[in-house]
Amino acid sequence: MVPSDEVPTMGVDRHWRCYVSPGFVDRTPVAELAAVWVHEVAHLLRDHHGRAGLLPAADQRDRHRVNVAQDCEINDDLVSDGLPLPAGRLEPRLFGLPEGQLFEVYLAALPPSGFTHDCGSGAHGQPVPWESGGRDTGPAGVGPAGVGPVEAEALRRHTAEAMRAHVRARGTLPGGWRRWADEICEPTVDWRQALAGAVREGAAWAAGAIDYTYRRPSRRSASLRGVVLPSLRRPLPRVAVVIDTSGSMGESEIAAALAEVTGVLREVGIRGNRVTVLACDADVRAVSRVTSAEQITLSGGGGTDMRVGIAAALEVRERPHIVIVLTDGLTPWPDENPSCRIIAALIGPSAPAAPPWVESVRITG
Template identity: 70%
Template structure:
């Protein structure tokens, strides 16, 4: 069967017009006609293999969705990530990858063929990475194959025909696409959370947030400790030169630290517990503990701030939003006013309009938290991937 190239290119044009941030990537794909590929697939070199029969029987709007699906495998570096999962069943990997892509496309209102798979087919919730879906995908019959551009294994229908995109060029395309997505989102356009997460992780340096958070806390403590004062509890050694005169010595007091925690229902308990553990661990290392650390929990009603004496007493409330200004104000008006305030939140909160007379660090939990004011030192605490081992 001869390929209806006009229909295929019309579908790509529609996809690029509907989702312009994907246009550069989709037009970087070279087309290879193959009667052996079941539908459409991609290899690691950005060749798109197309079945003429599939094009003939598929409506243009669904073909546009397939274009978006296939290029998503390459943009998200699925073949590179697949090499790091402990399973040889690349068909299962492919199904898990399709779940990662399709939930975004469907949420975005993109029509897809009826044979598409989604996380709900396996009892899983949307918005996860394929590494998280993989343990829940049963063995397949081996007929699910988007090509080496997805799972990393060369499919029988792959050839060396057509132009290839080098790894360096592919990285440039990914970065350009991520920048286009970010510009689209900032301009008020809609963007699925999966694409938001991908673009954010690509454009920002991949640094272990624990290291960044620990460094920020240590630096703030050192800054606060620099506020030296005089004390008569320990006479100055210079007093020997002036008999009969008691001179005070300089002391470097340990600062007080307040940890303000967002306990609204939107917070993830595991990530919050990890972040709090990191903060308290760093404070212990620099000698700040006991009554020099205050933990305040803002409840979901945003009206109440409770002082917590043990981190184990912190409870996450369900539903509602929160206002971290309440917690910050409560910390700063307490008798034991802190010199450092550490806020753990998902960022969906108003912030004080004026800069407090202390150091403020915000540990932002989640994938795409809003930016806080410039005077707040922000550390993004991204959730780590669970163990993706599969049997």
């Protein structure tokens, strides 16, 4: 908190300092002050200044209009939550716009100019005269140094988790806040890119396991009469794909996920007899070496225990370097890492999490 006679009411900078006019405090009821406080904090929690930095340059220069659009994003949630914002508050309905949209949507629908509203750089991202400057030096004697980006993300996550706990306890939260909390706690990730990255990393890790072989003697053997020296080799990674074919897995889910996984394997250069596929529910139903998804035989439909499939994968004659488990997560897992790279492709947004030692990628669509 930074007292300031220059700010008209309240405002925030991008370093999480809140500037407050003492005159505004004196003349405003406590309940309204609290509502304005929540409004200003919402700019920071929703990273409005960061999002504003991604706008086209012309929009960024029109900071007042950006600020109005941001207020529309915030205030419909605060009003629906019963917070007594002061008269003159900016809401989507004042511009004939629907509630529940992001500020980027409102911005495109607002009139081109004529606004003077300003909540500070913590909203629109542009510095204003009443702010104190950089993060590390707060105004001498009247305020703290600012909050850094790591602390800011921690505050956002802590708040989002508290909101979700509130929903579980009472079941109520304005739609915009619910959407925001879900996005912070479960950010949208391109799972195909994440899966490809995990497989590439595993393949690189396996390919780095240099070993000796006598199949190709070392060239140094020629200088040592009667002695055969082994050469170094860098093995190509072998991959096992364990497919959950239990009753809880639909055929369409399995087919879609399997097509993606085989595509990823081809993309990273792993194909042919380097891939073993095991169909598993509570027991291993089929094991096959494949070169395409069409060659895979799927059977099962009973209970679920991926521990059996992982154990079977590690017992094949040529032990895999990477095991990919396609499952809806409704399964027990091994108690410890079985000294092999395990990647769990968890199908569906509600799939339970795998153990922390398992690399997990959520397949959401």
